[in-house]
Amino acid sequence: MTIDGRALRGDATRELVLDAALEMFVEQGYRATSVRDIAARCAMTHPGLLYHFPSKAALLMAALQRRDDVDCVDGESGDLAFNQLDASAVLRHLVNSAKNNASKRGLVELFANLSVEASAPDHPAHDYFVERYTALKATVTRAFADLDRDGALRQGVVPRIAAIQVVAAMDGLQIQWLLDPDTDMAGALAVYVNSLLKEPLERI
Amino acid sequence: MTIDGRALRGDATRELVLDAALEMFVEQGYRATSVRDIAARCAMTHPGLLYHFPSKAALLMAALQRRDDVDCVDGESGDLAFNQLDASAVLRHLVNSAKNNASKRGLVELFANLSVEASAPDHPAHDYFVERYTALKATVTRAFADLDRDGALRQGVVPRIAAIQVVAAMDGLQIQWLLDPDTDMAGALAVYVNSLLKEPLERI
DNA sequence: GTCTATATCAGGATAGAC
DNA sequence: GTCTATCCTGATATAGAC
Numbered sequence: 001m002t003i004d005g006r007a008l009r010g011d012a013t014r015e016l017v018l019d020a021a022l023e024m025f026v027e028q029g030y031r032a033t034s035v036r037d038i039a040a041r042c043a044m045t046h047p048g049l050l051y052h053f054p055s056k057a058a059l060l061m062a063a064l065q066r067r068d069d070v071d072c073v074d075g076e077s078g079d080l081a082f083n084q085l086d087a088s089a090v091l092r093h094l095v096n097s098a099k100n101n102a103s104k105r106g107l108v109e110l111f112a113n114l115s116v117e118a119s120a121p122d123h124p125a126h127d128y129f130v131e132r133y134t135a136l137k138a139t140v141t142r143a144f145a146d147l148d149r150d151g152a153l154r155q156g157v158v159p160r161i162a163a164i165q166v167v168a169a170m171d172g173l174q175i176q177w178l179l180d181p182d183t184d185m186a187g188a189l190a191v192y193v194n195s196l197l198k199e200p201l202e203r204i
Numbered sequence: 205m206t207i208d209g210r211a212l213r214g215d216a217t218r219e220l221v222l223d224a225a226l227e228m229f230v231e232q233g234y235r236a237t238s239v240r241d242i243a244a245r246c247a248m249t250h251p252g253l254l255y256h257f258p259s260k261a262a263l264l265m266a267a268l269q270r271r272d273d274v275d276c277v278d279g280e281s282g283d284l285a286f287n288q289l290d291a292s293a294v295l296r297h298l299v300n301s302a303k304n305n306a307s308k309r310g311l312v313e314l315f316a317n318l319s320v321e322a323s324a325p326d327h328p329a330h331d332y333f334v335e336r337y338t339a340l341k342a343t344v345t346r347a348f349a350d351l352d353r354d355g356a357l358r359q360g361v362v363p364r365i366a367a368i369q370v371v372a373a374m375d376g377l378q379i380q381w382l383l384d385p386d387t388d389m390a391g392a393l394a395v396y397v398n399s400l401l402k403e404p405l406e407r408i
Numbered sequence: 409g410t411c412t413a414t415a416t417c418a419g420g421a422t423a424g425a426c
Numbered sequence: 427g428t429c430t431a432t433c434c435t436g437a438t439a440t441a442g443a444c
Contacts (some may be wrong), residue, residue, distance in 0.1 A: 008354075013409080013410095019422080031235065033438095034436075034437065034438090035437085035438070036436085036437085036438095044410075044411090045410075045411060045412080046438085046439090047411070047412085047439080047440080047441095048376075048409075048410045048411060049410095050410065050438085050440090051410065052409090052440070054439095055438075055439080056437090056438070094217055107321065109324075112319065112320045113317075113320045115379050115383070116313065116316045116317045116320060116379060116382065117317065118383075119313065119379070119382035119383050120308045129383060130383055131382065133380060133384070134384075137380075146325065155290055156399075157399075157420095161391075161392055161395055162242055164377070164380065164387065164392050165373060165395070165396050167376065167380065168239035168372070168373050168375075168376025168378065168380060168392070169369060169372050169373055169376055170373065170381070171372075171375065171379050171380075172371065172372025172373055172376035172377075173368070173372045173376075175319050175323070175372070175375050176337060176341075176368060176371065176372060176375075177321060178320065178323035179319070179322075179333060179334055179337055180324050180334065180337070180338075184366065187365075188368050188369055188372070191362075191365055191369070192369050195360075195361075195399065195400075196399075201406035217427080238418075238419060238420085239419085239420065239421090240418090240419085240420090248427095248428075248429090249428075249429060249430080250418095250420085250421090251421085251422080251423095251428075251429070251430085251431095252427070252428045252429065253428095254420085254421070254422090255428070256427085259420080259421080260419095260420070260421095315436060
């Protein structure tokens with residue numbers, strides 16, 4: 001692997017491959033992208049690529065991890081910070097994500113696809129997605145619990161159930177949006193979140 | 205194709221194949237099931253099967269259609285009747301479906317997978333799923349509109365948006381349930397539906 | 409660290425005999 | 427209506443040279 005005639009350090013090659021892989025998974029989906037395709041985009045052959053990652057599955061996992069890492073560093077409110085936001089900021093962040101996702105069809109498709117595929121216990125990304133959802137629900141549950149403590153929830157709203165519902169709404173809205181791009185994901189989510197609160201969120 | 209030495213009429217073979225196909229799609233998913241697998245279960249070879257259905261995609265479509273047909277005939281409140289139910293029966297039916305789905309992991313997985321896969325315009329089941337969601341949303345919207353006319357909706361609930369949210373909740377809850385079978389799909393959906401109404405639904 | 413070459417396998421689909 | 431035989435394509439993965 002060379003760029004401008006200089007050999008890349010091993011790590012640099014790895015990152016180049018990971019970025020290319022994520023791009024192509026996003027563009028074409030995980031299954032529809034072959035290791036050969038990714039290698040070609042990196043100007044490598046596929047055995048060359050497989051020196052760095054033992055299998056396509058390992059490549060997927062590394063690419064997902066890398067995306068999370070990148071997101072933490074340069075996201076407006078990266079996922080690392082996400083579970084440290086205050087309650088209403090967590091909810092605003094969810095609505096904002098829905099808004100931003102509307103310009104990232106490929107990525108939404110990839111995650112929607114993988115969420116379902118990975119529900120099979122032997123899928124390479126199974127643990128990743130189980131943990132992802134566990135963490136997400138925990139954060140949102142805590143946000144609602146905090147709002148509850150402050151008396152900001154409507155009567156009868158149970159934090160844990162509200163969190164499950166909000167996460168479900170996000171996923172389900174994505175499916176409808178994928179099938180019909182006119183669907184207003186962020187709008188419907190905002191209406192829903194607000195229906196759980198005594199006072200609507202500001203600035204969403 | 206013979207059973208007890210008697211040749212099946214063409215239609216009988218078709219149905220045998222369709223039932224086997226749906227079973228296997230449910231057990232293993234659409235992509236993971238090969239035409240050869242299905243043919244083997246029917247004690248045929250795959251070219252034999254492909255005499256009846258020109259391609260695997262055509263087989264999928266026919267199997268989905270057949271499932272809808274069967275559902276209409278012997279379902280407790282089949283989908284044909286579904287759009288003729290009265291408003292609260294529509295909502296009860298949705299919650300009931302969620303309850304029943306908890307014993308049909310394979311089928312839930314198949315539809316969840318296909319909903320996402322089929323969002324690609326060139327997928328063989330694209331039109332089927334677009335139409336399916338359109339019809340579902342229309343029915344649920346009408347149900348909420350009827351309830352609204354009767355003054356049964358909580359203040360601020362907009363029928364069209366409520367329908368989108370309820371459908372989204374169903375899909376999203378399925379994903380969470382696939383990843384974590386302890387998720388109470390029907391419970392969370394019922395709570396949500398009731399949060400839209402002045403008086404909770406009876407018997408759910 | 410990367411390549412060439414290859415092994416191995418499975419998929420969908422078709423041609424043509426019976 | 428169903429079979430045998432085959433084609434073509436594309437997948438992951440490995441061995442071994444450089």
